[in-house]
Amino acid sequence: MAEQLVIEELDLQEHFFERGWTDGLPVVAPTPDRVQAMLDVVLADDPDTLIGFLPARGRGVTLEKAAINAVMAGCRPEYFPVVVAALEAMFDAAFNLHTVLTSTGGAALCAIVSGPLAAELGMNARHNVLGQGNRANATIGRALRLVAMNVLDSKPGESDASSFGHPGKFTLCFAEDAPPEPWEPLRVELGYAHEDTTVTVLPVEGPHQLAQQLTDSAADILRSFAASIRHPAWFSTGKGGHGALVLGPEHARFCAGQGWTRAQVREYVFEHARIAADELQAAGVRLEQGAQHDMRPAADGKLDTLRSPDDVLLVTAGGEGAGWSAWIPGWAPTIHGYRATRRVRPAGEPLPECGPDGCIVPWMR
Amino acid sequence: MAEIVVLRPDEPAPPVATVELAPRGELPERPVIGVIANGKPLAKELLDALVAELAERLGRQVDVEQLAKPSAAYVISAEEADVMAVRAHMVISGLGD
Numbered sequence: 319m320a321e322q323l324v325i326e327e328l329d330l331q332e333h334f335f336e337r338g339w340t341d342g343l344p345v346v347a348p349t350p351d352r353v354q355a356m357l358d359v360v361l362a363d364d365p366d367t368l369i370g371f372l373p374a375r376g377r378g379v380t381l382e383k384a385a386i387n388a389v390m391a392g393c394r395p396e397y398f399p400v401v402v403a404a405l406e407a408m409f410d411a412a413f414n415l416h417t418v419l420t421s422t423g424g425a426a427l428c429a430i431v432s433g434p435l436a437a438e439l440g441m442n443a444r445h446n447v448l449g450q451g452n453r454a455n456a457t458i459g460r461a462l463r464l465v466a467m468n469v470l471d472s473k474p475g476e477s478d479a480s481s482f483g484h485p486g487k488f489t490l491c492f493a494e495d496a497p498p499e500p501w502e503p504l505r506v507e508l509g510y511a512h513e514d515t516t517v518t519v520l521p522v523e524g525p526h527q528l529a530q531q532l533t534d535s536a537a538d539i540l541r542s543f544a545a546s547i548r549h550p551a552w553f554s555t556g557k558g559g560h561g562a563l564v565l566g567p568e569h570a571r572f573c574a575g576q577g578w579t580r581a582q583v584r585e586y587v588f589e590h591a592r593i594a595a596d597e598l599q600a601a602g603v604r605l606e607q608g609a610q611h612d613m614r615p616a617a618d619g620k621l622d623t624l625r626s627p628d629d630v631l632l633v634t635a636g637g638e639g640a641g642w643s644a645w646i647p648g649w650a651p652t653i654h655g656y657r658a659t660r661r662v663r664p665a666g667e668p669l670p671e672c673g674p675d676g677c678i679v680p681w682m683r
Numbered sequence: 684m685a686e687i688v689v690l691r692p693d694e695p696a697p698p699v700a701t702v703e704l705a706p707r708g709e710l711p712e713r714p715v716i717g718v719i720a721n722g723k724p725l726a727k728e729l730l731d732a733l734v735a736e737l738a739e740r741l742g743r744q745v746d747v748e749q750l751a752k753p754s755a756a757y758v759i760s761a762e763e764a765d766v767m768a769v770r771a772h773m774v775i776s777g778l779g780d
Contacts, residue, residue: 320690320691320692321690321691322688322689322690322691323688323689323690323691324686324687324688325686325687325689326684326685326686326687327684327685327686327687328684328685330687330689337693339692339693347687347689348689348690348692349687349688349689349690350688350690353690374758375697376697376700377694377697382690383692383694386690386691386692387692390692414756414757417756417757421756464692468692468693468694469692469693469694470694471693471694471696604724606724608727609722609723609724609725609726609727610721610722610723610752610753610754610755650756653753653754653756654754654755654756655756
């Protein structure tokens with residue numbers, strides 16, 4: 319059980335700032351009753367139940383610590399199942415949480431929610447989807463970062479060695495908007511049921527907004543996006559990366575309406591994001607060889623910017639306008655870390671049994 | 684002023700594991716130096732230069748046992764560490780950016 323602190327109420331914010339327990343913004347006081355309300359939603363009989371454990375740090379996240387930080391982030395209790403599922407996904411070995419939280423590359427913890435629960439929670443999937451103004455989006459994402467800072471000790475300048483970081487490290491969480499017919503939603507593409515709600519987490523750089531406003535040609539739209547994805551100064555260019563392509567409503571409608579399947583979009587973007595070794599070198603990029611990134615070009619002289627078509631996570635979101643989409647690049651090539659997805663358990667569904675040591679995650683491949 | 688009860692959000696630092704130092708013995712006439720390149724560009728070249736410097740300071744020829752990680756994001760496996768410990772008399776294992 320977490321230690322109880324008795325603090326003068328007016329001193330609470332300063333106390334939390336001084337202890338390094340915030341992300342730089344004020345927090346909601348994690349009182350026992352507020353924390354218990356979170357735990358009640360997930361029917362936590364034992365608040366010390368481990369969501370996951372990082373052997374590299376000797377630290378684990380319990381339901382109670384997650385709930386405390388979710389309260390501090392401003393979450394309503396009904397958001398907590400999404401927070402728990404996102405944390406479970408972050409502990410997936412493929413995500414490589416220890417390195418994601420440590421790297422100089424400064425990764426944000428991007429969470430994408432697909433399914434009916436998103437609307438029930440009032441999550442935003444449309445205008446300003448990657449911006450401010452929606453409580454569920456803002457606080458679910460913020461809770462993940464506070465857990466990382468407070469429970470997993472990921473503190474800037476210490477075990478968080480981000481050279482720059484970016485604003486998404488405060489919070490980066492949003493909902494998928496229903497895709498245009500006949501496309502299936504993201505969760506179905508990932509193998510889940512329509513009625514499920516899933517959360518997919520990705521370690522990411524900052525989002526890049528993409529404009530295509532003078533054409534309705536799906537091929538032209540996607541080719542221009544791929545050109546942005548293969549930017550020479552992006553860390554993963556030519557090294558086999560991944561990311562989320564967030565198609566705005568106009569662009570998604572053009573693609574689906576012109577008969578493109580989701581798989582065809584991903585394959586087209588993958589292919590056109592490949593880059594000629596000569597183009598990279600002309601831009602001043604040195605090609606790694608004999609090191610972790612094998613940048614020997616294929617027979618056609620090109621390198622893969624994305625590891626495979628499957629590494630384009632295709633999401634529909636955003637509001638109508640002149641024609642905008644966004645690319646959210648993975649923070650590093652897939653050999654260093656990758657996305658992970660978990661189903662959000664509805665309120666009342668118990669945690670899976672992970673054994674007496676909790677869901678200990680191997681941190682080596 | 685009113686007082687408020689709150690729950691502590693962080694985790695105390697876990698206890699630091701204690702390890703026993705390997706016995707320090709005399710190096711053989713031709714020691715084996717283990718190097719673990721972390722996968723970053725020029726890591727191997729830097730370690731080669733370090734080994735050459737060590738050989739010069741030791742005043743003898745050395746053999747090198749090399750291990751290159753496929754990704755700087757992961758540590759070597761326990762099995763790889765055991766093999767390195769058996770084969771090498773000293774190991775250079777830490778390398779940053």
